[in-house]
Amino acid sequence: MVAALAVEALRPSSTKPLTLSHRNHFKFGYNGEWFTFRRSPQDKWGVAYGHSEWVPQDWRAECIKTARLIRDNADGDLWVLFSGGLDSEVVVQSFLFADIPIKVAITRFANQLNRHDMVYAVKFCEMHGIPYRCLDLDIEQFFGSGAAWGYAERTKCVQPQLLHTMWAMDQVDGYPILGSGECYLVRRDPAEGTGPDGQPIWDMYEKERIASWFRHLMLADREGCAGFFQYNPENMLSFLKDPLMVELCSNRRRSHATTMKLKEEIYRNHFLLERRRKYHGFENVMHLDDRLRPELERTFGDHNGIVRTSYPDLLEMLAP
Helix, strand or coil, rough: CCCHHCCCCCCCCCCCCCCCCCCCCCEEEEEECCCCCCCCCCCCCCEECCCCCCCCCCCCHHHHHHHHHHHHHCCCEEEEEEECCHHHHHHHHHHHHHCCEEEEEEEEEHHHHHHHHHHHHHHHHHCCCCCCEEEEHHHHHHHCHHHHHHHHHHCCCCCCCCHHHHHHHHHHCCCCCCCCCCEEEEEHHHCCCCCCCCCCCEEEEHHHHHHHHHHHHHHCCCCCCCCCHHHHHHHHHHHEEEEEEHHHCCCCCCCCCCCCHHHHHHHHHHCCCCCCCCEEEEEECCCHHHHHHHHHHHHCCCCCCCCEEEEEHHHHCCCC
């Protein structure tokens, strides 16, 4: 039964195991078995990270090193899926600064339904002479025809906005790269406990739903980078030890209850990014999300686990 197999077993024609991060340092699976699929609602979602091999530099330097690691370990053309958002632009810039040629794929919804988002990607590529290809998708037909449901059923995905990205991965040859996997931390409710100093604890959330992208690659027996910012432990550790993150997680900085707002500030401290509103690309088609999400949650709701790792424990896991 495929759902019970590990990554290595998904490559019967090759002795080389499927690689989804550097040395497969980022591990995910169930009941302590890595790179497996959920077999029952009682299975426990889990993740683990590898130790860094060097003391990380500042985050920009580590993003550039990540780009080089990917080029050294990936076969074929590198395709960055560029939505127009800050995450994927940081990825593109990392390859530029590393002087590594890439190709860019930009999903373009019919009737210009995501023009407000993708226009930044097109503008950046043309400004820097990066070859790009627009992937034309009738997003309403994609959801209405059952194609989106097919991707969800295959990967047990509960989040509709992830599905067209799987489709986009399938449209390019070579090695797909997603601007995802950033460290997302949430301030713990004091009712759940506090640190030794009585201050709030910050936890990193690793969401099972995001693993749908990894499952898509596994089921296709295809190597790719579904999370650039967690591709290697040094990138993660550098971000977590950025002065702004240290200040936040030491509760010396007033903030919102998550790192979402701080992330953009850190990005801008390390990369030159054009000012724009925060978009997710679905602003004009949220009715599609609203229509499909309840059904996905009813059907695949057991694939919605979260692993919480405290900030101090995370630093220890990733340390050299």
